[in-house]
Amino acid sequence: xxxxxxSPKYLFRKEGQNVTLSCEQNLNHDAMYWYRxxxxxxxxxxxxxxxxxxxxxxxxxxxxxxxxxxKESFPLTVTSAQKNPTAFYLxxxxxxxxxxxxxxxxxxxxxxxxx
Amino acid sequence: xxxxxxxxxxxxxQEGDSTNFxxxxxxxxxxxxHWYRWETAKSPEALFVMTLNGDEKKKGxxxxxxxxxxxxxxxxxxxxQPEDSATYLCAFIGDGATNKLIFGTGTLLAVQx
Numbered sequence: 001x002x003x004x005x006x007s008p009k010y011l012f013r014k015e016g017q018n019v020t021l022s023c024e025q026n027l028n029h030d031a032m033y034w035y036r037x038x039x040x041x042x043x044x045x046x047x048x049x050x051x052x053x054x055x056x057x058x059x060x061x062x063x064x065x066x067x068x069x070x071k072e073s074f075p076l077t078v079t080s081a082q083k084n085p086t087a088f089y090l091x092x093x094x095x096x097x098x099x100x101x102x103x104x105x106x107x108x109x110x111x112x113x114x115x
Numbered sequence: 116x117x118x119x120x121x122x123x124x125x126x127x128x129q130e131g132d133s134t135n136f137x138x139x140x141x142x143x144x145x146x147x148x149h150w151y152r153w154e155t156a157k158s159p160e161a162l163f164v165m166t167l168n169g170d171e172k173k174k175g176x177x178x179x180x181x182x183x184x185x186x187x188x189x190x191x192x193x194x195x196q197p198e199d200s201a202t203y204l205c206a207f208i209g210d211g212a213t214n215k216l217i218f219g220t221g222t223l224l225a226v227q228x
Contacts (some may be wrong), residue, residue, distance in 0.1 A: 044220035106158040
């Protein structure tokens, strides 16, 4: 089945440690995104990528890093510089950025808890 | 800062009731509006992508309208069923160059049998 796979689903991290969340898609989509959700807030964009080897900061990129070495993969690293890393993280993809009708497809998300 | 507001925050209805939610967004620089349905423990699923003022879209018992001049969209569910229970998100795109979605906080719908 085509879709977006995020792993792990639940992750606990000690303060001061970096952690990487995996996102893989087999939809042959060019664009990929990472969002973060906090209680009482809408999904906020962390990073997005239009094409392999290119990515752009979203609205809340500080303390995060990404890479896009392959079309199907867009891992997100939550670094120790991220002050409030405990959150729900959603990965998404779409065919491209510029067409208004492009639907965004989402993974099931990853819960990160810093202990 | 672009703001997308959804109301109500939550809604509890009985099976068979019809219901509607509102999504308000900036009326300038409109590019597209998305509606998503998000069931607990699942991925958000696209319902509608709306691009033209006056657009009306329908999918089964769910329909949506769009007014870009005044900056709002309504989502209607006719004859709600327990399986309609979910959070309904709207997301606004004001910049076509980046396709950046700005999400509202969602409306949580609970349909009681």
